[in-house]
Amino acid sequence: MSLLKVENISKSFKTLQVLYNVSLEVKPGERHVIIGPNGAGKTTLFNCITNLLPIDSGSIYLDGKEISKLSPHHLVHLGMSRTFQKNNLFGDLTVEENLHLALVAKKSYRYNIFSPLASRSDIKKETNRILDQWEISSRRHIKVKNLSYGEQRLLEVLLAMASNPKILLLDEPTSGMSPAETAQTSEMIQKLPRSIALVVIEHDMEVVFAIADRITVLHHGEVILSGSPEEVRNNEMVKEIYFGGGAKQHA
Template sequence: MTQLKADHLHKDFGGLTALVDVTLEVKSGERRAIIGPNGAGKTTFFKLLAGEHIPTSGRVYFDGQDITHLPVHARANLGLSHTFQRNNLFFDLTVFENVRLAVQHHRRLAWQMFKSAGSYQAINEETEKILSQLGLSDHRQQLARHLAYGQQRSLEVALALATEPRALLLDEPTAGMSPAETAEMAKFIESLPRSLTMLIVEHDMDVVFSLADRITALHYGQVIAEGSPEEVRSNPMVQEIYLGTQSAVKRHL
C-alpha cells in the first residue's frame, strides 16, 4: 500500500527551479534512498514532504490524505517525522531533557497537567528506551552542546523517533560522522522496525546500497532513475553523473 506520495511536485525559489515535476510513491514499510549530487534538490524534496516548504505546484499525500498544505506539526501528528541536515537541538538542555521534551510533546502532556507519577514515569521510561537504542544512555546528563558531532546527529534521530512515527525522513543522518560513527548509525537505522517507512538522503553509498529497498536518483531537480539498487546502479545516466566524481559510488557501480 502506498504510504507517501509526491504528485508532480515543483518548487521554485525566486528565479531558481529546485524541483521539477517529481512524482514518487513509497510503499508502507519500504526503505527508499534518495541520491543525487550536491544541489540536486534532495533536501528541498524532503522539506516539501515534511511541510517546511510549500510546493509551487503539485501535491503530497500521506496514507491517501492530501497533506500538501498541512504544517509540520500536523504531519508529525499523522506519523510523518523527519530529521534535517542542520542541527535542531536544544543545546542548553541535557540529552535526557531533549528527548523527554519530544516524548512529552508527542503525548501532548504539559508539565502542569501531570497528575500521576505513572504518566511521569512512563515518559521517563520511553525516554530511556530511546536513548539506549541510540547508544546515548551514558550521555544522558550531558548538555546537547557538549556532545560530539556524531552524537548530536544521533540525538536528532532520537528526537524524531520520540514522536513514534510510521514514516521517517532522514536527511544525511551520517553527514560529518567519522567512519566508525557512520557504521554505528547505519547499524542503528538497519535495526529500526521493518514496519517503519523510511526515506533517506545519503551520500555514503555503502549505507545506501546496504539499506535501501529502492533508490531514486535526482539530478537538477528531476528524477533521472528509480528502481532496485541493482537497476539504479546500472543506469547509464547515474553512472555518467557519478563515475569519476565519487569513488565510493564508483566502487558500487
C-alpha cells in the same frame, strides 16, 4: 497502497526552479534512499514533503490522504517525522532532557515552565525505555553540546523516532561524521524497526547500498531514475552523472 506518494511536485524560489515534476512512492516499511549531487534539490524535496515550504504544484499523499496543505505539526501527528541536515538539538540540555522534550511535544502536553521536566511518570518511563533500548543510559546526564558530533546526530534520529512515526525522513544522517560514526549510524538505521518506512538522503554510497530497498536519483531537480539498487548501480546515465563515468563504485 503507497504510504507516501509524491505526485508531480514542482518548486521554485523566485526565478530559480529547484524541483521539476518530482514523483516518488514509498511503501510501508520501505527503505527509500534519495541520492543526487549537491544542489540537486534533495533537502528542498524534504521541505516540501513536510510542508516547511509550500509546493507550487502537484500533490502529496500520506496513506491516501492529501497532505500538502497540512502544517508540519499536523504531519507529525499523522506519523511523519524528520531530521535536518544541520542538527536541531538543545545543546545546553542533557540527552535525557532533549528526549523528554521530544516526547512531551509528541503527547501534546501543555508545556509548563513551572513544572519540573521529569514530573510526568509515563513520559519518564518512555524516556528510560528509549535510553535503554539504544544503550545510551550512561550518557543521559551529559549536556548535548558535550557529545561528539556523531552522537548528536544519532540522538537526533532517536528524537525523531520518539513521535512513533510511520515514516521517518533523514536528511544526510552521516554528513560530517568520521568513518566509525558513519558505520555506527548505518548500523543503527538498519536496526530501525520495519514498522517505520524510511526516506533517507545519503551521499555515502556504502551506506546507500547497505540500507536501500529502493533508490531515487535526483539531478537538477528532476527524478532521473527510481528503482532497485541493482537498477541504479547498472544505469548508464546514473553512472555518468553521479558516479562520474569511470569512478569507482562501491559494492
